[in-house]
Amino acid sequence: MKLKQEYDIVIIGSGLGGLVAGNIFAKEGYSVCILEKNNQYGGNLQTFVREKTIFDTGVHYIGGLEEGQNMYQYFKYLDIIDDLKLKKLDKDGFDVITFGENDKEYRHAQGIDNFKATLLEEFPQEETAISEYCKKLQDTTSKFPLYCMKVGKPEYDDFNLFEESAKSYIDSITDNNTLKAVLAGTNLLYAGQGDKTPFYVHALSVDSYIKSAYRCLNGGSQISKFLIKRLFENGGHAFKHQEVTEITCEGKTAVSVKTNQGHIIKGKTFISNIEPKLTLDILKTDALRKSYIKRIKNIKSTIAAFSLHVVLKPNTFRYKNYNVYHYKSEDSVWSSQNYTKESWPESYMISMGPKTNNDIWADNFTALAYMNYDEVKPWEDTFNTVSHKNNRGQTYKEFKEEKTEQFIKELEKKFPNIRACIETVYTSTPLSYRDYIGSNRGSMYGYEKDVNFPLHSNVSARTKIENLFFTGQSTNMHGILGVTISGVLTCGEILGTEYLMKKVWESN
Numbered sequence: 001m002k003l004k005q006e007y008d009i010v011i012i013g014s015g016l017g018g019l020v021a022g023n024i025f026a027k028e029g030y031s032v033c034i035l036e037k038n039n040q041y042g043g044n045l046q047t048f049v050r051e052k053t054i055f056d057t058g059v060h061y062i063g064g065l066e067e068g069q070n071m072y073q074y075f076k077y078l079d080i081i082d083d084l085k086l087k088k089l090d091k092d093g094f095d096v097i098t099f100g101e102n103d104k105e106y107r108h109a110q111g112i113d114n115f116k117a118t119l120l121e122e123f124p125q126e127e128t129a130i131s132e133y134c135k136k137l138q139d140t141t142s143k144f145p146l147y148c149m150k151v152g153k154p155e156y157d158d159f160n161l162f163e164e165s166a167k168s169y170i171d172s173i174t175d176n177n178t179l180k181a182v183l184a185g186t187n188l189l190y191a192g193q194g195d196k197t198p199f200y201v202h203a204l205s206v207d208s209y210i211k212s213a214y215r216c217l218n219g220g221s222q223i224s225k226f227l228i229k230r231l232f233e234n235g236g237h238a239f240k241h242q243e244v245t246e247i248t249c250e251g252k253t254a255v256s257v258k259t260n261q262g263h264i265i266k267g268k269t270f271i272s273n274i275e276p277k278l279t280l281d282i283l284k285t286d287a288l289r290k291s292y293i294k295r296i297k298n299i300k301s302t303i304a305a306f307s308l309h310v311v312l313k314p315n316t317f318r319y320k321n322y323n324v325y326h327y328k329s330e331d332s333v334w335s336s337q338n339y340t341k342e343s344w345p346e347s348y349m350i351s352m353g354p355k356t357n358n359d360i361w362a363d364n365f366t367a368l369a370y371m372n373y374d375e376v377k378p379w380e381d382t383f384n385t386v387s388h389k390n391n392r393g394q395t396y397k398e399f400k401e402e403k404t405e406q407f408i409k410e411l412e413k414k415f416p417n418i419r420a421c422i423e424t425v426y427t428s429t430p431l432s433y434r435d436y437i438g439s440n441r442g443s444m445y446g447y448e449k450d451v452n453f454p455l456h457s458n459v460s461a462r463t464k465i466e467n468l469f470f471t472g473q474s475t476n477m478h479g480i481l482g483v484t485i486s487g488v489l490t491c492g493e494i495l496g497t498e499y500l501m502k503k504v505w506e507s508n
Contacts, residue, residue: 001237003263007033010257010267012244013438015043016480017471018273019227020487023078026234028495033267034236035259037243042224043273043437043472050426053353053364055309057428057436059220060351060366061089061323062480063208070149071208074484077507080226085217087354090321092118094213097185098326099178101413106182107322108210112138115210119182129174133183136169137210140203146485147204151501162454166202167194167334181330188325188349188368190478191302194334196450201477208481215354223480247272247468249285254468270468271490274438275446276459279470288464299457300450303337304430304442306345306371308407311364316421319362324350326414337370344403345369345410367411373430373441375399383435392431400427446473461490469493 009025011018014036026032040046044058064071065086075081092114093107109118112134119130141147143161170183184192190205191197216222228238246258247270256266272279276296280288327333327347336346348369352362373380376399382392404425411418430442439446447457461475469490473479476486492500 001232001239003237003239003242003265004031004033005264006266007031007237008268009033009271010265010269011035011271011273012247012257012279013037013043013273013472014041014224014228014238015273015437015472016045016223016227016483017473017475017487017490018043018271019224019231020074020078020484021271021273021471021491022231022236022238023227023234024487024491024495024500026231026236032231032236033265034231034238035242035244035257035265036238036240037260037438038436039240040221040224041228041238041240042221045220045224046436047219047221050309051311051424053311054219055353055364055366055426056216056220059216059223059480060349061094061209061213061215062086062220063213064211064481065214066212069208069211070147071481071484073149073504073507074481074488077504078227079230079507080223083226084222086214087217087321087356089213089215089323093322094209095186095323095325096320097182098324098414099181099330100328106178106185108186108206110210110212112210119179122182123176123179126174126176126179129176129179132173133170136199137203137207140200141207143200144204146488146497146501147481149501149504151498161200162198163451164199165195165451166192166197166199169199177330181327181333184333185325185327186323187333188347188370191337191370191445191448192334193337196448196452198449198451198454201449204477204482205479215351217354217356220480244274245282247279247283249283249287249465252285252287252464252466254465268467269494270465272468272470273472275440275472276470276474277440278438283465283468285465292464295456296459299459300448301440301443302445302448303370304373304433305368305428305444306403306407306430307369307428308367308404309364309426309428310367311423311425312362312421313423315361317362317365317415317418318360319355320350320352321354324414326350337372339370344371345407348407348410350411367407369407371403371430371442376429376431376442379431382431384431400429403427403429445478461486461493 008030009032011022011034014034022032022034046057091110095108097106109115243260244257248256254270332346339346350367352365379392379396433442459475471486471490
């Protein structure tokens with residue numbers, strides 16, 4: 001495959017949003033080129049191997065994958081659903097919430113009726129609150145057409161949808177503090193904050209998992225692998241190790257991009273799948289208002305993460321076909337981002353690599369906790385990826401070792417024998433996510449949604465450059481489903497959303 005001098009559609013970055021957009025345009029007969037800086041396609045879909053063990057960078061499970069559900073339908077339209085190798089998580093508890101050193105486990109079950117019934121087993125006096133919560137989830141998600149696979153404009157009956165916080169709503173339906181903590185217990189999925197996070201973010205993050213929840217066998221990179229394959233089959237092009245360093249404009253029209261390899265590629269339409277802040281850094285034009293640039297530059301990103309990627313000794317730690325969300329206390333569910341050096345980590349999530357057989361023993365797991373970017377700021381001037389090797393130095397190594405030991409000690413409180421099961425540990429810091437994924441300050445989920453400033457983080461897919469568009473988690477929602485919808489949303493700006501959604505449904 002040879003890089004051409006001009007394409008109809010030039011896409012910067014091969015994260016899921018860019019891959020979805022590239023496939024849509026290739027299916028429509030456009031000439032498409034995706035330019036990726038890294039050694040792998042896929043952004044957060046990237047995987048890595050340690051000691052013959054596959055680890056995911058960011059995909060721990062996927063929701064809405066049963067026939068007729070939203071993620072299933074989008075993947076069917078993209079012609080990859082039949083290729084994916086998946087493992088369904090436990091029907092009666094795909095997510096388990098735990099607190100402190102208590103052995104009590106609270107389960108989130110698949111299927112809304114099962115979800116409700118499972119919670120009622122633990123909270124028999126809270127039927128009204130649980131039923132109201134389930135109805136609120138469905139009512140809220142129904143207002144987002146692309147989430148519900150509908151054609152039409154969002155059904156926002158009033159602005160309260162963006163101004164109602166998740167915590168305040170959950171607090172309003174029950175006085176039972178444990179139930180409140182359990183309903184909010186998976187908020188590491190969206191970096192929830194009690195004084196900021198809107199309920200609609202909570203609803204869009206958890207609802208599809210309640211419908212159905214799956215892990216990817218052999219890692220989430222299979223999604224990008226099959227999307228790249230379909231792109232090629234439809235005549236599209238994609239190139240790795242081609243970092244776009246400049247977007248050249250004439251007035252308010254983008255005309256070409258330049259890569260670090262010295263290539264200049266012209267295009268009719270450009271789609272940036274890298275973060276809007278980073279896009280503005282490489283956009284060469286005087287046509288943008290300073291107020292527009294300032295607004296995007298000042299949007300706050302969500303918190304970053306520190307991850308342990310653990311290879312386990314054979315036959316030592318039982319495989320868990322569910323995810324564990326653990327908090328030091330019920331009170332820390334909405335506040336664990338506000339940790340101190342001594343109290344870290346106040347919460348964490350554990351996800352295991354899925355097993356293809358019925359083996360009861362786990363091979364590996366990933367444990368993820370919040371981490372403020374400022375903790376790694378002393379090394380922020382360094383850059384390190386597979387294709388750009390760089391040693392950050394002894395102090396960085398010592399920092400990671402200290403955090404790893406602190407994290408394992410916290411895991412031992414919940415799993416007393418875990419240390420003896422560990423073969424080796426590898427870590428990812430906010431700098432790892434920044435360098436590999438390209439997220440601002442290593443952000444987990446793009447831009448922060450805040451009920452106090454509901455429009456502040458709103459970034460339209462259509463930019464102030466007439467033929468330059470954004471896609472990815474910063475223009476919609478994060479996660480596999482949210483970013484897939486962002487790709488559809490961006491393409492809808494060009495092809496027409498109603499036209500495109502009919503195409504999606506025709507694949508049914």
